[in-house]
Amino acid sequence: MSGVFSELIQLTALDDGAWTAIIPDGWDFMGITNGGLVSSVMATALVAATGRPDPITSTAHFLRPARVGPVAIETEVMRQGRTLTTARARLAQDDRLVAHLVASLGDLTETMGKALVDVDLPPMPPPEACVGPEDTADFAPPPIAHRLNLRLHPEQIGFATGRPSGDAVISGWADLPFGSSTAVLPLVADALPPPLFNTGHYLGPLPTIELTVHAHARPAPGPVAARFRTDHAGPRYVEEDGWISDQTQRLVAVSRQIAVFPG
Numbered sequence: 498m499s500g501v502f503s504e505l506i507q508l509t510a511l512d513d514g515a516w517t518a519i520i521p522d523g524w525d526f527m528g529i530t531n532g533g534l535v536s537s538v539m540a541t542a543l544v545a546a547t548g549r550p551d552p553i554t555s556t557a558h559f560l561r562p563a564r565v566g567p568v569a570i571e572t573e574v575m576r577q578g579r580t581l582t583t584a585r586a587r588l589a590q591d592d593r594l595v596a597h598l599v600a601s602l603g604d605l606t607e608t609m610g611k612a613l614v615d616v617d618l619p620p621m622p623p624p625e626a627c628v629g630p631e632d633t634a635d636f637a638p639p640p641i642a643h644r645l646n647l648r649l650h651p652e653q654i655g656f657a658t659g660r661p662s663g664d665a666v667i668s669g670w671a672d673l674p675f676g677s678s679t680a681v682l683p684l685v686a687d688a689l690p691p692p693l694f695n696t697g698h699y700l701g702p703l704p705t706i707e708l709t710v711h712a713h714a715r716p717a718p719g720p721v722a723a724r725f726r727t728d729h730a731g732p733r734y735v736e737e738d739g740w741i742s743d744q745t746q747r748l749v750a751v752s753r754q755i756a757v758f759p760g
Contacts (some may be wrong), residue, residue, distance in 0.1 A: 502675040506538050508545060516542045516570040518665060520590075523640040530563045531628055531641055532596075532705035532754075533687025539586040539598040540680040547582045549602035551679045556709040557598040564590060575599075580607065592751075605679065605715055616748055621722045624648050624670040633657065645688055646672040646720075656694035665692040668676050669741055672721045679712040679750070685723055686710050686739050686752035692727040703735055703756040706722040710752045716743035733758055737759040 506518040524534045531718040542548060569589050569734045576583045576697050627648035630638040638647070649669035655661045691703050725739040739752040 501508075502537065502678060502681050503541050503545065505675070506541065508538075508541060509543065514546060514572040514574075515682070516545070516572065518542065518568050518570060520565050524566045524644055526639045526641055526688075527702040529702055529704055530565065531684065531687055532557070532559050532708055533684040534641075535559065535563045535588060535596050535624060536598060536633070536683035536687070536708055536710070537681045538568070539588050539596065539702070540600060540683060541678075542570045542572055542574075543586050543598070543600050543602060544678075544680050547574060547577075547584050547602050549582050549604060551603055551605045551712055551715070552600040552707070552710070553581065553603050553605070554711050555598055555683060556598035556707065557596055557683065559596045559705055560594055561675060562704065563588070565594050566590065566755045567686075580604075586758065598675050605712065613675055616740060616751075618722075618742060618746075618748070621668060621670070621724070622650060624720055627651060627669055628654050628737045641688055645685070646670075647688060648720075649689070653695060656697070656700060661695045661697040663696065665696050667695060668722065668724040670722055672720050673716060677715045677718065677723050679715055682712055682716075683708060683710045683752075685721060685741055686750065687754065689723055689725055691735070691756070692725050692737060694695045696727075696730075699750070699758070702759055704759065705754050705756045706734075708752065709756040710750055713749045714747055714749045716741075716749045717745050717747070719744045721749065731758070 510519045541550045571587045574584045581603045583601045587597045630642040631647040653667045735756045741750040
């Protein structure tokens with residue numbers, strides 16, 4: 498799959514900051530539409546509404562799961578600055594609010610340069626050494642794994658076969674079928690299986706209720722490496738921290754989300 502994300506979601510401008518879009522089929526995990534996808538839909542609408550290409554920081558709150566089908570999006574510019582525009586978006590289906598997002602948008606090409614302090618990320622096996630959706634005879638990957646061609650670290654997929662690693666960590670590679678747009682980084686930040694799965698304590702749906710993504714650079718062409726870790730879980734909520742880097746080993750985004758145990 499290739500193309501522009503706004504074309505996939507059929508983003509269409511109406512008037513007075515109103516937009517329509519489509520939640521596409523096949524982007525779910527355990528039957529729940531990916532929250533990162535919903536966040537990226539709203540972020541893409543804000544990019545179009547503000548003319549700023551990069552959501553430098555975005556925070557989405559999810560009130561209920563989105564369904565496949567049409568959505569309505571309301572956008573509002575809260576502050577227009579010289580280098581940053583702060584705006585918000587509200588996404589609804591059938592007149593019910595599904596999610597809202599607040600973002601500060603700018604242009605990352607204006608901030609190119611060497612990092613003063615950089616994160617020391619653990620080494621990742623190359624994509625060809627990881628386990629892709631076509632390499633999993635023992636279990637069926639979710640649809641989103643095929644959409645992004647997720648390839649998981651071979652030492653961190655034991656949860657899928659009843660042999661969890663014991664560490665609340667998961668990492669792998671994801672393709673970016675929509676180019677280097679930073680508006681779709683929330684999708685990657687919510688695409689891999691939850692690190693909690695590898696503890697052996699829980700294996701089930703974990704709906705995201707809040708997702709924050711900080712973009713530091715536009716990724717170079719090619720797949721990105723995504724690493725996620727949970728340091729605290731339960732009894733009701735689960736936190737997850739993430740780091741996304743490109744093939745040049747440059748950090749392109751960090752994320753934090755909180756999810757809830759159903760029931």
